[in-house]
Structures are given as C-alpha cells and as structure tokens.
Amino acid sequence: MSNRRPLIAGNWKMYKTCEESVEAAQKLTSLVDGVTDTDIMIAPTFTSLFSVYGVVKGSRVDLGAQNLYWEEEGAFTGEISAGMLKSAGCSSVIIGHSERRQYFGETDETVNKKIKAALSCGLKTVFCIGESEAQRDLNLTFSVLDKQVQTGLKDFVSDDLRDLVVAYEPIWAIGTGKTATSEQAQEVHTFLRASIAKQFDEPLAQSIRILYGGSVKPGNIAELMSMHDIDGALVGGASLDAETFSQIVKF
Numbered sequence: 001m002s003n004r005r006p007l008i009a010g011n012w013k014m015y016k017t018c019e020e021s022v023e024a025a026q027k028l029t030s031l032v033d034g035v036t037d038t039d040i041m042i043a044p045t046f047t048s049l050f051s052v053y054g055v056v057k058g059s060r061v062d063l064g065a066q067n068l069y070w071e072e073e074g075a076f077t078g079e080i081s082a083g084m085l086k087s088a089g090c091s092s093v094i095i096g097h098s099e100r101r102q103y104f105g106e107t108d109e110t111v112n113k114k115i116k117a118a119l120s121c122g123l124k125t126v127f128c129i130g131e132s133e134a135q136r137d138l139n140l141t142f143s144v145l146d147k148q149v150q151t152g153l154k155d156f157v158s159d160d161l162r163d164l165v166v167a168y169e170p171i172w173a174i175g176t177g178k179t180a181t182s183e184q185a186q187e188v189h190t191f192l193r194a195s196i197a198k199q200f201d202e203p204l205a206q207s208i209r210i211l212y213g214g215s216v217k218p219g220n221i222a223e224l225m226s227m228h229d230i231d232g233a234l235v236g237g238a239s240l241d242a243e244t245f246s247q248i249v250k251f
C-alpha cells in the first residue's frame with residue numbers, strides 16, 4: 001500500500017430493486033460507521049440513486065452512478081446526464097466499464113466524451129480499463145491498456161484529472177472467480193503509472209489512485225492491498241451483500 005488514500009467502490013451492476021438497494025445501503029452505512037481511513041463508494045442502478053442518497057447522505061459512503069451520457073440535456077431517449085446524477089445525490093460515476101464496452105458499444109472515444117462530461121460537472125470519475133483473456137494470451141495487455149488510457153484521457157491536462165480514479169479490471173477476472181494475482185495486478189498498475197507519467201507528468205502518475213477490480217473478496221483484498229501501486233478495489237458480486245462488502249472495506 002502507498003500513501004494514497006484507499007478507495008473501495010461497489011458496483012451493483014443491474015441488481016437490486018429500490019427497496020433492496022435502500023436496505024443494503026442502510027446496513028452498509030451502519031457497518032462502516034467507524035471507518036475513517038478509507039473512502040467508500042457504492043454505485044446502485046439509476047432508479048435507486050435518489051432513494052439511496054437519502055440513506056447515505058452525511059455518512060461515510062459516497063454515492064456513484066454506473067454510467068452517464070455526455071450531453072447536458074436534449075432529445076436523447078433513455079439517457080441521463082452528469083447534472084442529473086448530481087441532482088440525484090451522486091458525487092461519483094463509473095465510466096467505461098468493460099460490460100458497457102462489450103454489450104453497449106462503448107469505445108475509447110465515447111468513454112473520453114463521458115469522462116469530460118463527468119469531470120466538468122465535478123463528479124469523481126472511476127475510469128475503467130482492462131484487457132480480455134485473448135489479448136493477454138497474445139501478449140497485448142500493455143498495448144491495449146496504453147491505448148485505452150491515451151484515448152480515454154485525450155485532450156486533458158493533468159490539472160483536469162484530480163478527481164479521476166483509474167480502475168484496472170482484467171475482463172477475464174470479472175465475475176469468474178479468477179482473480180489476477182497480486183503480482184499480476186501490481187505489474188499492470190506499475191505500467192499504468194508509467195503510461196500516465198508519459199502522457200501527463202510524474203506527479204499525476206504518483207498521486208492518481210489505481211483500483212483493481214475482478215473477483216475481489218474478503219479473502220483476497222488484504223493481499224491485493226499490500227501491493228505498493230494498488231490503491232483500492234472496484235467490487236462487483238461481493239459488494240451486493242452489505243456484510244461481505246464491509247469486510248472488504250475493513251481489509
């Protein structure tokens with residue numbers, strides 16, 4: 001672990017009704033009440049955001065969304081803007097998750113537009129990147145990640161990126177129970193800092209938080225967090241149960 005403040009974020013994906021979200025948020029806020037040394041964020045579905053905000057407001061838990069659209073408003077049926085997320089109580093947003101890239105056609109270019117909209121609205125942005133199993137097998141991991149970072153963060157200068165968090169989520173580790181080893185994750189995180197230093201500067205590369213995501217559980221979080229360049233986790237399945245997620249938060 002480093003001197004960067006840890007962040008443990010829960011991505012609830014398309015799980016939980018409003019009632020279930022509120023109940024889980026209530027349990028979580030009381031379980032993590034005493035935690036002061038780690039930032040905590042949960043990202044429920046859009047329909048649960050405002051109700052969950054009523055629960056987490058003033059607590060240790062920040063509210064995040066799982067996506068946004070880059071326009072402020074307009075005739076874009078089914079989409080939601082950064083300003084709308086803020087008005088629902090969000091302080092954070094996840095952008096570019098591999099499931100959005102895989103099932104909803106998101107590209108590095110649209111991810112870049114979304115990051116711009118999020119940051120310019122003052123939302124802390126969790127920017128997701130990661131390689132597939134086939135890309136890893138072909139030794140393309142670093143070139144894939146480098147392109148995702150370069151295009152995803154195109155046109156920014158380092159001062160713009162104070163509220164940016166990078167989440168490295170190898171696609172082969174998501175929901176598979178196959179966690180990257182802490183050494184594999186550390187190797188990639190080191191590479192990502194170098195890539196950010198090259199595109200921006202060394203101070204940003206050293207201060208930016210890089211989370212690991214992919215089958216994080218209470219049983220592997222401490223080992224992952226012992227690595228120098230792993231600053232937290234983006235947790236899917238294990239974030240759905242408040243008790244389990246709170247154990248990860250208290251690694």
Ligand code: 13P
Nearest residue numbers: 011174175214215236237
């Ligand atoms: P799992 O923790 O279920 O593998 O999901 C990781 C993830 O996609 C978080 O965004």
